[in-house]
Amino acid sequence: MATPAAPAGGARSGAGPEWGGFEENIQGGGSAVIDMENMDDTSGSSFEDMGELHQRLREEEVDADAAAADDEDGEFLGMKGFKGQLSRQVADQMWQAGKRQASRAFSLYANIDILRPYFDVEPDQVRSRLLESMIPIKMVNFPQKIAGELYGPLMLVFTLVAILLHGMKTSDTIIREGTLMGTAIGTCFGYWLGVSSFIYFLAYLCNAQITMLQMLALLGYGLFGHCIVLFITYNIHLHALFYLFWLLVGGLSTLRMVAVLVSRTVGPTQRLLLCGTLAALHMLFLLYLHFAYHKVVEGILDTLEGPNVPPMQRVPRDVPAVLPAARLPATVLNATAKALAASLQSH
């Protein structure tokens, strides 16, 4: 080995000139290149390379002592070098495998592209559907088309949440257990999802031709009427106005939903059951939203001059813990009845 071997490879960073090449090749994603130059393999060349390594190290040093010390260091580095490289390679491959598995699982479960076709709408489509949701169609012999999209209903639910929040703030509603925002979101989303599921279940029982997506879309667009009524009546506190709007606007949107469902159901009993339930729930929800979250201005005026009627408050559903289980529902019902009576009285 008399030949002064030129250092293989150009610019190498790292601890020593030899081991730097390993880092460049191994670290980083996807590089499966192993620098075989100094790997321990069955050919005898690695020993020759070791020899070269020692030689090189010896040549680099000027002092004999330093050379000797580095000799040992170099050898030590050498052993650690390729073991380290092996372990690094293994770790890299394990990381790659783990990452591949995780991304596969993620793309399977968290794939929002499943929802993408339901959001494929144009603004004028949304506008026309909003307007159509207030227009009941007379043709009930032929199943009416329902657009299966989720953008409009979702935006309407969020708008209802915002309007509800506005109403609760202006009426200084006191929520004892929970927060304003949580209550608003829970109410609106709970209504949309819960009543949709319930009506879908009833439709399944009554053999109506409607899918869950269509029911969600139908009920979602039916909330447009609610949004309009609440937006107006939370700002103009006239009860006659509210009742008028409740009947007119609420009634129109309910009629539209009922007409669509009737066109898709066969048999008078089934139609009655399905549409009666939907109509009742829809109208009562509007009533509930108005009275539960709305300041009663007349009530306040009454307290100033007339009998001491407290302004509308959400009744705390505190159930006393001492009661036996059998009397609990009765107590809750009593509390609800009292609250309703108080609210109706104060109007």
Add this chain to the structure above:
Amino acid sequence: MAEVAESPGDPGTASPRPLFAGLSDISISQDIPIEGEITIPMRSRSREFDSSTLNESVQNTIMRDLKAVGKKFMHVLYPRKSNTLLRDWDLWGPLILCVTLALMLQRGSVDSEKDGGPQFAEVFVIVWFGAVTITLNSKLLGGNISFFQSLCVLGYCILPLTVAMLICRLVLLAEPGPINFMVRLFVVIVMFAWSIVASTAFLADSQPPNRKALAVYPVFLFYFVISWMILTFTPQ
């Protein structure tokens, strides 16, 4: 290494040499080592960068991040159609703004009578889940913006509303009254409009052109809810 070398030439052979006979002249010896690098050029550069930021002092890192956040604040305050916010997004700014807003909106009292106001966790959750919902919505509508870029833009555009909150807090130190309310209302409305304009300037380009309104409406709702929380805040 055995040198398999045929003598280069037997002069005077009249017979035609086989086609690749001359190749046997080539031999590989240890004298000429084969050189080469199988490296990925970008990798080494990025690793150099990584190691250099790892070794710098903490002050340098913090100052650099703060400067980046400050630059983005400037972009929000003077919204132009640029994609600085989009190109190097970071979530430090939104975090700072969200925490500041939530701290200022928090009710001081732990009274059960008056906990109708937002608490820290509520504001935090509203901001982040609202931003996530808007991002998902804009992605589903066909936008070509990434998840974190959108979060970054929405978070940074809360800056005008945070400024409005600060002003409202200061105004509330004066005596309450209708003028107080009108001033606060005006400030909040102006900042709300500013937020929407800023976020539209950044987000609108990422949507297909006919669906901009569909993507902007939830942003409008989101900032409306935050503005409403700011406007109706009354300290105890």
